[in-house]
């Protein structure tokens with residue numbers, strides 16, 4: 674029995690790493706998630722993935738009880754973060770993700786009002802200005818996934834005074850080429866421009882297996 678568990682965790686870890694292979698195109702990333710969607714939750718459970726709960730709790734804390742807040746779950750996947758937000762009483766949720774397979778699992782759980790299959794990058798989304806009170810974004814800043822080029826668009830669709838909560842693996846800030854000396858400087862540049870202000874930058878222990886995560890919370894200004 675113990676052996677089976679070790680084998681299970683090894684396979685889950687391998688599948689998780691498969692989504693982050695260097696040099697994957699955006700289409701390859703989404704195809705990978707489409708194929709992985711059916712067992713994604715089981716694998717992430719085996720890997721003690723605490724991110725969705727940690728992200729939801731951090732956002733709930735700054736939303737200060739506004740349970741009707743309209744929240745977009747960015748790169749929502751199968752809806753793990755929404756499940757945590759719902760437990761905390763936040764039910765006015767939409768999802769966006771580039772993988773239809775992942776969104777189909779979320780849809781089967783009836784978690785969101787709107788399911789948007791689209792990719793986030795330096796391009797306009799089919800969402801009006803100032804539409805959301807908040808964004809939750811968990812586990813989606815990773816090798817080959819979201820980059821800082823989508824941040825201005827996230828800011829555009831959140832109301833002034835609204836909140837953006839990003840939780841990711843902390844080491845990725847230093848080990849992922851696209852983020853090293855780029856992601857936090859880009860966040861700071863948006864702050865200097867007056868687009869948003871930092872509310873929190875917290876290290877989150879045991880985000881994934883024994884590894885730390887980091888949660889950034891920003892308040893949108895303009």
Ligand SMILES: C[S@@+](CC[C@H](N)C(=O)[O-])C[C@H]1O[C@@H](n2cnc3c(N)ncnc32)[C@H](O)[C@@H]1O
Nearest residue numbers: 706748749750753770771772792793811812818
């Ligand atoms: C590790 S999963 C995280 C899913 C969910 N937030 C969670 O915590 O379980 C990463 C998700 O990001 C999505 N994704 C990656 N790059 C994306 C992009 N540029 N635009 C939209 N979705 C993207 C993938 O399709 C996948 O569902």
